Amino acid sequence: MRGRGALSNPANRFAPTHRELDAEAALYDGESSDRIATVQINERPKSIISRNRSPDVPFAQSINPYRGCEHGCIYCFARPSHAYWDLSPGLDFETHIICKTHAAEQLEQELRAKNYRCQPITLGANTDPYQPLEQQRRTTRELLEVMLRFRQPVTIITKGALITRDLDLLAELARQQLCSVMISMTTLDPQLKRTLEPRAAGPSTRLTAIRELTDAGVPVGVLLAPLIPMINDAELEAIVEASASAGARSAGYIFIRLPHEVKVLFREWLDQHYPDRAEHVMSLIRQSRGGREYDSRFGNRMRGEGPFADLIEQRFRLALNRYGLSRREGLQLRTDLFSVPPQAGDQLALFR
Template sequence: MTTIVNLAETVFEPGLTAAEAESRMVAVGLRPDAERRRGRGAGLNFSGRFEMKTREVFDDGWNTIDDLPPFKTEVQVEKPRTIITRNDSPDISFDRSINPYRGCEHGCIYCFARPSHGYMGLSAGVDFEARLFAKPDAARLLERELSKPGYKVQPIAIGTNTDPYQPIEKEWRVMRQILEVLEAANHPVGIVTKSAMVTRDIDILSRMADKGLARVALSITTLDRKLARAMEPRAATPPKRLQAARELSDAGIPVSVMAAPMIPGLNDHELERILDSAKAAGATSAGYILLRLPHEVSPLFRDWLLRHYPDRYRHVMSLIRSMRGGKYYDAEFGKRMRGAGPYAWQISRRFEMAVERLDLKRRKASMRTDLFVPPRGEGVQLSLL
């Protein structure tokens, strides 16, 4: 049976013009109405790749499509049994992480976490941005896991899959509760975000930073507000992220900048400017990641590129393939973050020269693990003796 992802791939055959691709997507029902998806990054909403059946929207002549309401953000409660996720990837600097939410309202079109919505039977497209899951029990679960006798302390990464400070955090405050548990236990934490909301928790983060237990990385993809608006529609503007970096740094919290992802032919020319601006805002270390297009992210990104920058489509995709061995994506460890080939090497060398000139560290300073005190709060298993 042909999956919807394969169906989406057919509209991006080599040689198609933007108009031809648009016509095909409308014909097969992949394109929701523009008014319905206004304010969202994705232009498609195909079925999840694990679904047995696919769905298509089409006009049956009764004019019912025009009556469909806009996509609104819906939040469901998820009740996981554990909250700390483990990984043993050799090219990732952490072995554990926490995701307070599933899905992300920021709507970044390039987000490599989009395919994870397929595990919930939902689309990596608009569903990923509009149908979210919150984990209100996260703090209680974290207390329980940190209190286990065999627990060995290593920094916990937060924001590695979806942003912990996305807009729904204002209401749910799951991230705030997690930080309260980590602070009470003197547990080290590293945060990655592209939201200025992180400054809300400066009180906790500054106290933890004084003990060598916290650091924050601001993801800054571009300084072009027009590009940021199209590519990351509900994330903080670039100036607000830089202002957040300044406020965090002034509070004594180590700040790093992540120029990620770098998209060849679209934003890679900004690499040095991003690092310069971050250094001026107080960043002390930096990193970058090349654009990744796993699974459904590939047709979603290519559709977005055709809609917003049709004149650059062939050039950008050609450069991407040149860095991925002729493919849109190569998941091999050691290559997935940086790519390969002359153009990838050029970006890497430019980054190295910029961080050396700006005296930015490529590796973040280690955090303390010797201050950890296991929780003894509500929901924690008490010892027998």
Template sequence: MDEIPRQALKGRGAISNLTSRYERETRVLADDGWGENEALTETVPTQVFDDTARSVLSKNTSPDVIFERSVNPYRGCEHACIYCFARPTHAYLGLSPGLDFETKIFRKARAAELLAAELRAKSYRCQPLALGANTDPYQPIEREQRITRAVLEVCRDFNQPVMIITKSALVLRDLDILAPMAAKGLVNVALSVTTLDRDLARRMEPRASTPARRLAAMRELTAAGVPVAVLASPMIPGLSDHELEAILTAAAEAGATQANYILLRLPLEIADLFEEWLREHAPNRADRVLSLIRQCREGNLYQSQFGSRMKGSGPVAELLSKRFKLACRRLGLNARDAALNCADFKPPPARGDQLTMF
């Protein structure tokens, strides 16, 4: 049978359902003689499944990030960002990091309940939690599922500080929780802005909020007293890195006081998925982009070493780092301490607890 070439699907980032690294066989779309060589062009619907995890607190041991504990209400992400470093985790479930990752979403329906139990444990020591460090807590299905909101309600009740990472304006829905928490120094929100080009964003992160809506969300959060950071991530050499200063400037004007960036990461299956996407959506730039990425990764498309995996190495990466630092200095970003308040953490009384006299 002849293999049928995959085509980009409306509202999806990945072009193919690339076989994961754990599979023995490789799956391809083939013509069995009945399809008249028609390519797959229909919309792939999103399916939601239950995740039966017994814990929602994930521990991070990487020295490259500022948090040790995180909560992820969902596995998989409907935003469908082609570059998402979480894609390979779907292979653990026997699914593809390609289309499966963005169409087969696993919800942690008991996330709030499990989090409350873990925060009450005598062994727990308060530290900021990252909400959405792996997949976006405000992806489209959160509008109905409301799991992220329930998690935030627990954090509010416990005075548990939380760092939210998202690229969705849906975060504004929860301002009634976030604003009072911010007044106590318990929350900040980091909005990821990869590009200001709406057309590029639509192709690269098709179901995320538009760049303009993310900047508008920064303004509303700032007006409500919620500290805001901008993540110019990922920076893609030869495709979006020229926008670094413009992104930081727009975010600072919208109220952001903190900033960071990450150089494009292409671990495991993401390298093939990204190259496939690049040759479909930016064929004239593909070879140049891949060459620049290799120049930042010592000849490879990715390096996993701590200390360099986020920023890369070599002249191209060093120039990007210098540009970032100069822009932040000019715009006054990262000039203030953004530490969250852990001193007021206290589990609220639970049903059946003995009342205290003081």
């Protein structure tokens, strides 16, 4: 499908039945189009801030304005979450996007709660807050406007160049040490990008975004995620160098993760685009996952283990030293500036 990452739409792991589309029936039913339109599904959440206790994740609070992601990255570890809405982690994940309405209003309500304790909030922990739909929905921008008013610290993870639209808000947040950004860089090869993450910004566009954010005073790091054996791992040093030249201050990486349905979708992608090395890629992944295609243990799931994973770690450490970047450990943002702004009716309460 043009502009889409997944090659199929398999039933999710909870579905009681599985459907296979016959080629002739598809032609008759008009389902053979090589394009699929994006479907927007509105959802009004009862809460907007998610809490996290995973020991290998560097944040305790996060907000995901969207469920599903139009970027269509074939490797996305968040794909299996679409199963909870009885949708496929395949094409459904990138074509049926659940958009959280009234998100800024809900965030303000939660920040005003008497029991709220200020900690940084991460935008983009699961799906990208600057995916294409954000251009019209503007949910992420509205959330940032609330955070600026409350002086709530925020970190952002994205591969979307649309983030530069919000430079005015990000620059002011950064001036008060309330903001940092991680730009996800997977490859410097535009051709690989087109199949690996079809609707994400191109490599040069992301590097330009790093420069613009840096010039505006926003602390920027780069996240090499994921590193895939025999697909993009050879670019590790080049990505670090290019990111440092663009102004990145820090870097981190994540070894490819293939939970649940992602392993099937990723293997389909390999067989289609890299049939000559597909088995070698999967063999190296298994070697780095204790003989399995995925290891969910905390600590191991992000880095892998064994000789190949150790080599990646050594190369990454040397690249950081060579190009003067620090390791991504999470920039210390200020929480002492947090303040609940007055709202209509606050003064009248003094006389009751």
